[in-house]
Amino acid sequence: MSGFIRFLQTLDYMRIVLGICILVDGYPLIFFFRETLKLAPGSTAFTAAALAGGLVLMVPFTLFRRLYRPNVTMFWMGVGFILLSIFYMYVYMGDPGFKDYTKDMIYYAYVFIFLFLLINIPNDIARVFIPVVILFTLVSNLGLVYSLATNPTWVIGQRATITLGDSDDGSGNPHAFARNAFMGVVACVIWALRPQTGLLFRLISLFSGVLSLAILILTQTRSGILALLIALAFFMFYNVRPAQVRMAVRGIFRPIPIITIILGIVGIVIFFQRFSDTYGILYSYVLAFAERNLENIYALLGLKAKGVAYKATLDASAANRSVSANFLSNVLVGHIYMLILGFGYKYLYLDIPIVEALTNLGVLGFVLFAGVNGMTFYHVQKIMRTNPNPMSTFLAYFYMLIFVMLFTNGRPYEIAFWFPLALMIRFMGVEHLFPAYLSDHPPVKESEQFVVVPNAQSA
Structure with a gap:
């Protein structure tokens, strides 16, 4: 009976993690159903409904009855930045033609609900987190492959993405598919290298990991490839010792x-x-x-x-960042006082989120946004060094993509940042609060410690 109850509990945790995946990495599947299967071409309402469905899947049976401690400092910094963004949107608008108040407020509401649900979710989801991510990214990648194979306008050499709307020029969002592929590579490597992983799931991980790597290359996104190289460098730094390198070199010959x-x-x-x-x-x-x-x-x-x-x-993205750098340089030289409060909400799209947080939301916005990411990076280094559990290790390496995006693409208010950052707020720096059975390095129990007994003859 206990085994059946544990099975049902595992299914419940998998449901919750599936909801998290839809929020953090749902766009590839949403685009597949929306555009490839023509369920709702070009519909933002379909996207919003799909994300809402992810939130519903996340609702635990212990809602409101049991709350789990997040990283409190990161929590208040993140909440403070979002509230500041909402305040600027209504009080200090930098874009005079801005009309998307309702749309932005819906996405901010999604972030708050997501963060609240994460606080209600038990730490035990860690034991099913990686397998669900692997299967989710695999299905998303297969959906992209099907879309490319059935799209007569897509040819070899174009970036791998699903065409949005009625456009026939291969337009789309390759960054969403690069994120999915990056997550797939990280999750598959973690699970394939884990000694406890069975042979069948190890083979699935290897297949999914190779497919994810191929998709990442086909998307031709510099940020994704750079993040993967940085993640690999950190993995080598924290996990490969000189003695292991020497042993491997000797073994080759x-x-x-x-x-x-x-x-x-x-x-x-x-x-x-x-x-x-x-x-x-x-x-x-x-x-x-x-x-x-x-x-x-x-x-x-x-x-x-x-x-x-x-x-x-x-190219367009690099040119935009070059213009952004020149804009910041001009502000620092002649209008540095404007950085105290910033130029207003969404004043200028700089394509460098960390800089836009400063120029548009001022010093306070920069401190809050940079503070959340700085603290996340600090905890990431600790997790990479200790590898406390597969979920925390995955989040640490996944953050490398978010870290690269801070300097390469997007805006600081986007859910592309805040859904992943909400995960970091909930699970980063609180690994010591996880139950011992979730850890790959559980502490030694007092009963298991060795006790040196003096020799009676020597007494």
Whole structure:
């Protein structure tokens, strides 16, 4: 009977985590149902309803009866920033043509409800969190693959995304799919490396992880790829010791590893000879990605590319950030006093969220927004060093994408920031409050400690 009750409890926790996934990473599936399956093309009401459905799935049976402690300092900083944004929206509007009061208030309400529900959710969801994320990202990736395969306007070389509305030029939001892919890679690596993971789920993790990595590359999002490289660097720094590197190098020069490497190289060569189109596709993606980034570097340095007659130019996103940097420079030189209160809510879209928090919401907005992210980064380093449990480890590495986005794309008020940050507020810095059975390194019980008994003969 106890086993059946635990099974039902596990299903309940999986329901809650599914709701969290819809809020944090639901756009790929929403776009799939909305645009690919044509349930509600271009409908923002469908998106809002789907997110509301995620909130409903998150409601625990212990709602209002049991609250769990978040990171209190981060909590008040986050709530303070959102309240400040709402205050500025009604009192100090920077955009005179702004009309989306209702839309923004709905999304702010979603953030508050999400954060409140997280405080009601038990820490025990940690034991099912990673498997649900892996399955959710896998389904989302397969939905994207189906959409690309059935879209006659999509061709190899375009960014992997689902076309929005009636546009036939491949327009969409590749960053949403890059986030899903990034989450998939992180979750799959954590679960595949975990000793307790069974063989079947390990194989599913490997398959899903490889697919997520391929999708991340196909989206051609610099922020996603950069975040993955940073996450990999932190993983190597905290988990790989020099002695392990030396042991691995010595192990390579043994007969079986050498034979395996040779067979692997031969297999790769044969594969690309048999499927030459695959090599061409990979080569074109790498070349296009390199050219696009080199073009931005040339433009920033004022150099020429593709011949003497062609002057390199920045792409749209890089050009916008360059303009934003110039705007901040001009403000610091001639109008620095304006940064005390800022220029007003959504005064200027800078595409650098951490800077926009300062220029639009002033010093207080910057302190609150930067404070939440600074404290999160501090706890991330501790978690990466100790790996207390799979869920906390996942959130730590997932934050690398949010960290990169602080300097590369988006606005500080967007739910793309605040849904993940709400997760960090709820679970970062409170790992010591989790039950011991959720930890990968549970503390030794007093009864399990060794006691040295003096030798009776020596007494």
